[in-house]
Amino acid sequence: VTLNDSNDLVLGNVTATGNLDATAAGDLALNGTVNVASLDLEATSGDITQGANSTLTVTAGPTNLDAAGNITLDKANDFNGAVNVLGGQDVTLNDTNDLVLGNVAASGNLDATAAGDLALNGVVNVASLDLEATAGDITQGANSTLTVTAGPTNLDAAGDITLDKANDFNGPVNVLGGQDVTLNDTND
Numbered sequence: 001v002t003l004n005d006s007n008d009l010v011l012g013n014v015t016a017t018g019n020l021d022a023t024a025a026g027d028l029a030l031n032g033t034v035n036v037a038s039l040d041l042e043a044t045s046g047d048i049t050q051g052a053n054s055t056l057t058v059t060a061g062p063t064n065l066d067a068a069g070n071i072t073l074d075k076a077n078d079f080n081g082a083v084n085v086l087g088g089q090d091v092t093l094n095d096t097n098d099l100v101l102g103n104v105a106a107s108g109n110l111d112a113t114a115a116g117d118l119a120l121n122g123v124v125n126v127a128s129l130d131l132e133a134t135a136g137d138i139t140q141g142a143n144s145t146l147t148v149t150a151g152p153t154n155l156d157a158a159g160d161i162t163l164d165k166a167n168d169f170n171g172p173v174n175v176l177g178g179q180d181v182t183l184n185d186t187n188d
Helices: none
Strands: 002-005 009-011 014-024 028-030 033-043 048-050 055-058 063-067 071-073 082-087 091-095 099-114 118-120 123-133 138-140 145-148 153-157 161-163 173-177 181-183
Touching: 002 009, 009 014, 014 028, 028 033, 063 071, 118 123, 153 161
Parallel strands: 002 014, 009 028, 014 033, 028 048, 033 055, 033 063, 048 071, 063 082, 071 091, 082 099, 091 099, 099 123, 118 138, 123 145, 123 153, 138 161, 153 173, 161 181
Antiparallel strands: 099 118
């Protein structure tokens, strides 16, 4: 399913066995139950938001998100496959299961919460960072790098936190909860 709107776009209930590719020149809002195999959302000059009763399920992935403004997908969502943020200011993501972050570029804060494990599998470059794995671990794939340009970085996990690749944390790193914690920084 491909949708393009020259103004704002509001998605209600959407079910697709393939990809949903939705582009809005202004804001793009999810206001219903969206269930798709893979997802591309773009708000070329606005925000990507989610209504109070909206849910999003991506059964296979990937999920590609791109906005000139903020991206807020903080409801009872289930992302399968990698979630890539191609552009955005403040980005908020919530997953009711495991969450895998691919490539993420955000000029503001990235706030990502997973009910299970939270994995970084790509190049993540953000101004500040909040990662939470409420019942799992925070981990990093072999080729993943993490750059936090300003900070702070806040990490919270029920299990282990392992961010041991070629990372660059600027500002303080706060561990709000966790078992074994491993951090690596290529600088200070």
